[in-house]
Amino acid sequence: MNLVSKTPKTEPILAQATAKGLSAIAVLRISGSDLAGTLLPRLGWALEPRRASLRTLRAGNGEAIDQVLAVFFPAPHSFTGEDLLELHTHGSPAMIAWALETMLDYGKAESMRLAKPGEFSERAFLNGRIDLAQAEAIADLIAASTRLQAKAALASLQGDFSKQVHRYLDAVQHMRLLVEAALDFPEEPVESLSDWGLENALTEAIAAMQGQLPAWQRGAQLQQGLSLALIGPPNAGKSSLLNAFAGEELALVDAEPGTTRDRISQRFQWAGQAIEMTDTAGIRDAAQAGRIELRGMQRSWESALRAQAVLLVISLEDIAPTDDRGDLLQRAQHHAKTWWQANRPSDDDPSMAVPTLVVLNKIDLLGADPAADDLLSDAISGGATQISAASWPVVAVSAKEARGLETLMDAVLNKLAFQGESTEPLWARLRHVQALERALGHLKLAQAHWTTSQGQADLMAEELRLAQQALAEMIGVWSDEDLLGAIFGRFCIGK
Ligand SMILES: Nc1nc2c(ncn2[C@@H]2O[C@H](COP(=O)(O)OP(=O)(O)OP(=O)(O)O)[C@@H](O)[C@H]2O)c(=O)[nH]1
Ligand SMILES: [Mg+2]
Numbered sequence: 001m002n003l004v005s006k007t008p009k010t011e012p013i014l015a016q017a018t019a020k021g022l023s024a025i026a027v028l029r030i031s032g033s034d035l036a037g038t039l040l041p042r043l044g045w046a047l048e049p050r051r052a053s054l055r056t057l058r059a060g061n062g063e064a065i066d067q068v069l070a071v072f073f074p075a076p077h078s079f080t081g082e083d084l085l086e087l088h089t090h091g092s093p094a095m096i097a098w099a100l101e102t103m104l105d106y107g108k109a110e111s112m113r114l115a116k117p118g119e120f121s122e123r124a125f126l127n128g129r130i131d132l133a134q135a136e137a138i139a140d141l142i143a144a145s146t147r148l149q150a151k152a153a154l155a156s157l158q159g160d161f162s163k164q165v166h167r168y169l170d171a172v173q174h175m176r177l178l179v180e181a182a183l184d185f186p187e188e189p190v191e192s193l194s195d196w197g198l199e200n201a202l203t204e205a206i207a208a209m210q211g212q213l214p215a216w217q218r219g220a221q222l223q224q225g226l227s228l229a230l231i232g233p234p235n236a237g238k239s240s241l242l243n244a245f246a247g248e249e250l251a252l253v254d255a256e257p258g259t260t261r262d263r264i265s266q267r268f269q270w271a272g273q274a275i276e277m278t279d280t281a282g283i284r285d286a287a288q289a290g291r292i293e294l295r296g297m298q299r300s301w302e303s304a305l306r307a308q309a310v311l312l313v314i315s316l317e318d319i320a321p322t323d324d325r326g327d328l329l330q331r332a333q334h335h336a337k338t339w340w341q342a343n344r345p346s347d348d349d350p351s352m353a354v355p356t357l358v359v360l361n362k363i364d365l366l367g368a369d370p371a372a373d374d375l376l377s378d379a380i381s382g383g384a385t386q387i388s389a390a391s392w393p394v395v396a397v398s399a400k401e402a403r404g405l406e407t408l409m410d411a412v413l414n415k416l417a418f419q420g421e422s423t424e425p426l427w428a429r430l431r432h433v434q435a436l437e438r439a440l441g442h443l444k445l446a447q448a449h450w451t452t453s454q455g456q457a458d459l460m461a462e463e464l465r466l467a468q469q470a471l472a473e474m475i476g477v478w479s480d481e482d483l484l485g486a487i488f489g490r491f492c493i494g495k
Pocket of ligand 1: 233234235236237238239240241252253254255256257258259260261280281282283361362363364365397398399400401
């Protein structure tokens with residue numbers, strides 16, 4: 001069912017696979033259909049497959065360019081599926097430029113050219129060495145900015161992700177066969193499809209895919225990074241909190257309310273998770289705010305809407321004092337909710353739907369009060385200080401002393417269901433999540449056709465076909481050229 005047009009691309013391609021600039025060693029890669037019969041003889045090299053050999057690379061006039069380590073991978077057992085030559089040269093940019101030029105000269109007869117970004121991986125895909133999801137995993141592995149991302153991408157490169165998609169594909173393929181059979185034998189009553197297990201197969205497939213969807217969504221989030229917005233009244237310590245997480249003085253902090261006028265975003269890593277945190281202008285009664293302040297506040301709400309979770313920061317100074325720390329947190333939660341009710345743009349504002357956590361800041365102001373120590377030590381151990389019953393957990397922190405940050409981040413990840421599930425997130429891209437959602441949608445329609453209009457096997461057949469198509473697009477057994485161009489265009493050159 002591979003519908004990808006396999007136009008043979010014969011011209012050899014060449015690229016520096018390592019980063020540009022001065023380095024000890026650089027790697028040049030050449031892929032082509034018959035390097036063994038063309039390039040190698042011209043270089044005057046006989047190379048044992050997959051063995052490193054020390055050779056002198058010479059220009060056309062015989063002048064020595066460099067001592068190189070040459071490794072030859074004959075087709076089809078190479079990364080690209082073609083003949084692949086790797087040269088480990090020394091890392092002088094001038095020398096590398098000379099080596100590349102020389103190689104292009106040697107390969108002139110076959111129209112050797114410099115590779116486009118991702119072209120080696122694209123050939124690997126077109127030659128069936130890897131599927132599309134694996135090709136994307138390579139790009140993600142190269143681009144990974146956290147260990148967790150790298151781990152997830154590697155698992156996918158090794159085929160974990162593709163295997164799962166194949167299982168869904170097999171299930172849908174099986175259902176298609178049943179329905180097509182029913183269409184081919186119209187004299188059979190359609191109810192017999194049920195006897196053949198179609199109904200069950202549909203229910204099972206939907207349940208399985210539905211069950212996986214959150215893990216995929218988390219994987220895609222892992223890929224993109226988790227976005228958090230700091231929202232709250234002026235002076236609560238939002239900017240201080242951003243600085244505490246970032247570990248540097250990014251945003252201005254001042255005792256004067258209204259210090260922050262605009263959004264400031266910072267990316268950092270937390271327990272392997274890439275996080276983008278946005279500090280926003282403090283929000284207060286719009287009637288009292290000036291023109292610029294109003295625009296800043298509007299941007300704060302926009303940030304809340306775009307974030308995956310809102311950290312509603314309030315100050316201990318705004319909570320009526322109490323010795324009972326459970327009570328204190330209750331009051332904090334109540335205060336936060338009242339504040340939100342009074343200040344949100346409108347009742348049906350969509351930012352209301354964003355998962356929210358209450359951050360009770362400035363807990364250090366309780367001073368040497370043993371209750372404060374308890375609160376913080378509890379907060380640090382993630383104990384009873386989080387009230388999650390009312391769906392807005394409260395976490396006590398001190399931005400000034402950078403305390404309680406870990407508990408806060410744990411609570412965020414918990415709230416977003418990042419924890420407690422498999423510690424190995426499944427690598428997925430937004431593209432995959434959307435394709436899975438589409439496939440699910442079609443299966444549900446097929447199910448609806450089954451229950452509402454029994455006998456409409458042709459309608460079911462169409463939905464199943466579309467579901468299969470959506471799944472197949474993920475691993476590239478059914479892709480169009482535009483999609484491929486978009487995917488491989490984002491690769492590094494030399495991959
Ligand atoms: N004691 C104490 N003071 C804090 C803490 N966090 C912030 N502050 C102080 O509170 C004041 C306001 O802090 P900011 O971080 O500017 O507050 P903000 O929420 O960004 O304020 P706006 O930008 O005006 O909305 C400053 O004087 C900070 O030093 C804290 O954890 N403990
Ligand atoms: Mg601020």
